[in-house]
Amino acid sequence: MTQNAVETHDLSKVYGTRAAVQGLALEVPFGSVYGFIGPNGAGKTTTMKLLLGLIRPTGGSIRLLDEELTPANRLKLLSRTGSLIENPGFYAHLTGAENLRIVAELKGSDAADIARVLDTVRLTPDANRKVGHYSLGMRQRLGIAMALLGWPTLLVLDEPTNGLDPAGIQEMRALIAEMPRRCGATVLISSHLLSELEQIVDHVGILDSGRLLYQGTLAGLQEHSRGDVALRLLHPEAAQAPLAAAGLAAAARCENGEWLLPPLKEAFLADLVGSLAAAGAGVVGVNRRTKSLEEIFLSLTQGGSGTGVV
């Protein structure tokens, strides 16, 4: 048994001459909330469709829940999976509960399970209203409820906060964050709303132009992309000599009364602070700036222009 709920090896999908996904080696650990991040068109949805067998890969292989995904065992594996791909589609003439009944029928779930998922997504009071009258947020929650039917081991959620207002996004975020605890499910969630994922994921995969640029823990990514050091000094003019002695005269810059230094090792920083204090610079604050996921993402994808990135 591997430690990963999802593994892909050299996975690729080509449409005509355009490679939507290339050589993807995804590893989603069991029990994790894995954020799949990338700008629009990076290949996130294509990858998720490949994982669910909705489209056929051009090359490579997929392991889901410790089994090789093949046409023969696809439905068996997917019976342990819940998914929400793009905006969920519903039967607008039916109520929320009736829509769930259809999915429950196909998954072999019972009425108690329908009540459970309605409760989980807080739709019980609206269960008997027609979906045509639901708000966008309620539809998204119903989509999540459908994915949760049958106690899935793996949840694949493609941009579940798309189109939601801030309150809806917050509600959805809380809902997804508690999935591993409430259902014991591994969650693979994609988004281009980086700030959203930063608060709920523990593992990250950054995708751009169909290629995986980074994969690992969120903490590892932040450590890997350690930020600048900001020094607040009472007498900045006294800092010139110690900085020059440390070889930082060229790299240091002063912004808004703070000296900004490039990323430094802990011991080196401690020595520098000592020298600054001795030189009478009056060190009143040392702050290591941690890059937000968004900054890391932009630096990795070289996407200063950041099309489609919020």
Added chain:
Amino acid sequence: MLRSVRAELLKTRRRFDWLLLALLAGTALLLGAGGAPDSLQELASGYSAFFYTLPIVHVLVMPVGMAALTSRLWDAETRGNTRKLLFTLQSRGDFYAAKTLLGLFYLLVLAGMEALGLLAMGRVYAFTEALDPGRLLWLLVCSAAVEAVLLAAFTLLQLRFSSPVLLLGVGLGCSMGGFFLAMLADIGSMGAAVLYAAPFAWFLPLSDMEMAWDTAARQAVYLPQPRRYALLAAALGVGALLFLWGRRAAADREV
């Protein structure tokens, strides 16, 4: 497969598909009757007149009717993202087969509605002609077979283009084209031959009732015709082929 069928039945709730079937059966019967019979001779050939006129009316009504029925059956799945979820829960083959079964069931309901409507009209107008059950069965079976061909063909179109407007446009075109061919067939033998090349108009060559005009008596005379079993078999064959083609199309289509 059974789960897929049950899921299809759940989807029919509050969709009121039966209203469309009732509308089709009612329209066919009313157009076929063409007004209340007003002579003893018309009452004495009441059912035969229906056996002659209903296939003509079917040519006009059913292509557009089957386009509408296909749209009702498939619209939710071919236009939205519903299939992305459904195809993770059921096989595409089962999904397609369950929808086809529901469509065929609707054709049986439609045939039943027409049969009941015909019997009711016979009662209301007090036809003096005895109903020939064999002839009624032939009419219903042949109609259902051609309707099945239409349903399968329109399903293919819907799977390919996902456009109910296109579907209705093609249905309307088939209705008009079929009616034009029916006129042509009435004029000469070449027209009759053309009818065989247009499966959407096979209601006519499958009819086992002809009409001749008795100029002396100034009345219509209905003449039983030999039944074209080979054409019925061809209709069933074309329907089966279209079903298999559609099943393949549904299975191959990436969503």
